[in-house]
Amino acid sequence: MTGAFLLQSVVLGLLLGGLYALLAAGLTLYFGIMRVVMIAHSAFLILAAYLAWWTHTRLGVDPLLSMVVTVPLFFAAGMGLQRGLLSRLRPATLTMMSVLLTFAIAVLIEGLLGYAFTGTQRRIQLGYGSASIGMFGARIAVVKLIAFGLAVVALGGLWLLMKRTRFGWALRATIQHQDAARLVGIDTHKVAGYGFGLGLATAAVGGTALALDTTIYPSLHWHWIGPLMAIIVVGGLGSVPGAAVAAMILGLAQGLLQIPLGPTWAQTVFYLALFATLAFRPRGFFGGRLAQRF
Template identity: 70%
Template sequence: MVSGALLFQSLILGLLLGGLYALLAAGLTLYFGIMRVVMLAHAAFIILSAYLAWWFSSVTGLDPMISLVGSVPLFYGIGYLLHRYLLSRLRPTTMTMMSVLLTFGIALAIEGLLGLVWTGTQRRINLPYGPTSISFLGAQIPVVQIISFGLAALSLGVLYLIMKRTQFGRSLRATIQHGQAAQLVGIDTTKVAGMGFGLGLATAAIGGAALSLQATIYPSLHWHWIGPLMAIIVVGGLGSIPGAAIAALALGTIRVLLEIPMGPTWAQTIFYVALFLTLMLRPQGFFGGRLAQRF
């Protein structure tokens, strides 16, 4: 029988992992809301940011988190340009399908470039505080997991405030809800959508840096992330950020709990099981609105 302490520890670790999943899935949800685009390159950008953090820390010897000063604006800019010059050129009628292929192509190109520049060798950041963990009610929690959860929670909080409290957030939500109506009240929807894309990609930069703290990275790692993230946004309901966050926390926790009896590889399948169950029982997702099933 599994001991209570182990269960408790797994629960905590699961919630911490779920927090990271929530941040990573938030970006995907944002793109979907803005343009009905499924951004398959999101995970590739996450890995790219993790590589930038690793490279920065191995060249300068500073903390990898400092790389965010450069990578967040860079990714914001890439996101804006990506929307402006690639995605908005697609024909509206075939937008959804073609955007999947387009972003798939970008993901492949990023994976290939990472392999060319830094080879396929597995990389890991050596942090002075890497192996330390603190005990919390008898559970041993690695410091790096707490840092990445904190980073994820902070970014999600900032994202929430931007969406709810700023003029830009209001314009972005209006654009998501009804683009034409937003145009009628004077919102430059193309610009706002581009900035929204930039915002989504900025979350990938933060998520990647958080990931680099606790994971060994290699160029094809993004395949291990895109599947779970896609499952999360479908289970949560395409386009719903709170739905994605709840699904991420729930599935992340279940995954870590299942690792006790099943081992990490089989535990990973929970995302796909959840995906198929969702499609059977509730194709629009558990928190999704009317949009979800059509796209």
């Protein structure tokens, strides 16, 4: 193994970790706000990827421009989903029933995508899709750098929103303790709706980033939901920065393990980390102090 090849694996692992962090951010918000396990999150990712592909193929514009429509559309859909369906579930069985409800939504989205676009695999053909940048003998694809840049911008914006705005303070208070948040005058139902919309808006950005360098098909979301769930458990349920740290570490581990094991077996690192977390630290390895700070 050459040093350049090892460097390339490390860089690609970190870029992949950044994308994982973005894709998992919404899942963390859902659980933190309402204790909802959102199985349909990855299906919305693939829906956003298809919309980006359709925008480029049918309208002839860069797929990144699709976010002008998909981000507000997904935000509104998240609010509607929370207020119209999830808020009607009984609190005592909310987590369990949310799994069944969002599973049904995921299957519905998959079926609609299969009906509209068939099961044929699709891939966006970009003029800069094959471009790469050299760095110490390693070659890094431009589309991977763009996807990582989208993750940095989106997560940075989410951090500023939650740390520097009144809505962010209300959202953090709702995540930490809903009853206490109500006692100080926060409308937790409204905040939950906005927070759910925010989580689904991150899916619009993440799905667009995913479409830049991934072949998509309607059932692809089942490939993503397992690793994303593992990330939020390892990072600490409800902790956005914990999920980001876990995503970077696991993404780097996957990038390095692809060298000896190949892409398929390298992904088992997520499930091994999940088992280790549940066995030794069920609250997550990064969810304690970091969760309190965020």
